[in-house]
Amino acid sequence: MVLQRVFRAVILGPPGSGKGTVSGRISKTFGLKHISSGDLLRRHIEAKTELGLLLKSCIDLGQLVPDDVMSRLILSDLRATGQSSWLLDGFPRTVSQAESLDDNYSVDKVINLNVPFQTIKQRLTSRWTHLPSGRIYNTDFNPPQVPGFDDVTGEALVQRDDDKPETVTQRLKSYETQTQPVLEYYRSKGVLETFTGTETNKIWPHIEEFLHRRLSYVNQKVA
Numbered sequence: 001m002v003l004q005r006v007f008r009a010v011i012l013g014p015p016g017s018g019k020g021t022v023s024g025r026i027s028k029t030f031g032l033k034h035i036s037s038g039d040l041l042r043r044h045i046e047a048k049t050e051l052g053l054l055l056k057s058c059i060d061l062g063q064l065v066p067d068d069v070m071s072r073l074i075l076s077d078l079r080a081t082g083q084s085s086w087l088l089d090g091f092p093r094t095v096s097q098a099e100s101l102d103d104n105y106s107v108d109k110v111i112n113l114n115v116p117f118q119t120i121k122q123r124l125t126s127r128w129t130h131l132p133s134g135r136i137y138n139t140d141f142n143p144p145q146v147p148g149f150d151d152v153t154g155e156a157l158v159q160r161d162d163d164k165p166e167t168v169t170q171r172l173k174s175y176e177t178q179t180q181p182v183l184e185y186y187r188s189k190g191v192l193e194t195f196t197g198t199e200t201n202k203i204w205p206h207i208e209e210f211l212h213r214r215l216s217y218v219n220q221k222v223a
């Protein structure tokens with residue numbers, strides 16, 4: 001689908017709810033640029049800068065990176081993408097971040113993945129990531145063709161330090177206290193669309209259908 005107007009969306013959901021997996025499908029099907037806050041932070045950590053060390057200390061404890069640092073990083077990334085359509089994955093995670101985003105961009109739709117915490121814990125401990133690209137695998141759900149290696153580049157996959165069970169518990173707590181209020185923020189603006197389920201393959205057709213309808217409407221309005 002070729003979009004005639006810029007379309008900007010956010011994907012929200014607890015850690016492990018499938019944001020990265022669904023974002024990959026949305027970006028492939030609808031051509032939105034996928035911007036992941038977690039991937040952006042991990043690139044800084046890989047670069048081993050002073051900022052990277054500060055970020056790693058928050059992430060390894062399962063805590064959120066401070067709002068001012070996070071908003072500055074994401075907004076500068078968005079500015080660099082210019083006038084394109086995008087899908088923001090992992091940002092905003094607090095109401096203050098949502099307000100910073102609003103001050104600079106208007107968000108057309110927010111996709112909320114509502115997946116029970118019970119389902120999530122099992123998934124995260126079997127997640128494998130290709131750090132340079134952000135491609136995600138799972139030993140049960142979508143295993144790589146060769147165990148431990150990325151399908152596209154053949155490079156090694158890693159297990160994220162913050163996917164340890166005790167850190168996952170802390171991340172779910174941060175989600176409950178700091179990110180859930182963001183749902184209310186977008187609900188009151190009338191842009192929130194919630195998709196509930198325990199399996200990405202069952203949730204995905206509903207998201208796909210919703211975006212097809214929504215984006216055809218955006219195109220018609222411009223035509």
Ligand SMILES: Nc1nc2c(ncn2[C@@H]2O[C@H](COP(=O)(O)OP(=O)(O)O)[C@@H](O)[C@H]2O)c(=O)[nH]1
Nearest residue numbers: 016017018019020021123127137138141199200
């Ligand atoms: N078993 C199972 N695993 C899934 C499903 N959807 C995604 N995953 C895996 O669960 C993990 C978390 O998904 P991810 O997209 O990274 O979630 P995010 O943390 O919200 O970005 C990854 O290893 C995925 O491959 C699913 O429906 N079932």
Ligand SMILES: Nc1ncnc2c1ncn2[C@@H]1O[C@H](COP(=O)(O)OP(=O)(O)O)[C@@H](O)[C@H]1O
Nearest residue numbers: 015016037038059063064065070090091092093
């Ligand atoms: N918007 C954000 N605000 C603060 N911290 C963030 C944000 N996005 C990511 N982080 C930090 O990076 C970690 C990993 O994020 P992410 O890769 O999006 O995790 P997940 O895919 O499991 O939801 C988070 O647990 C948090 O410490």
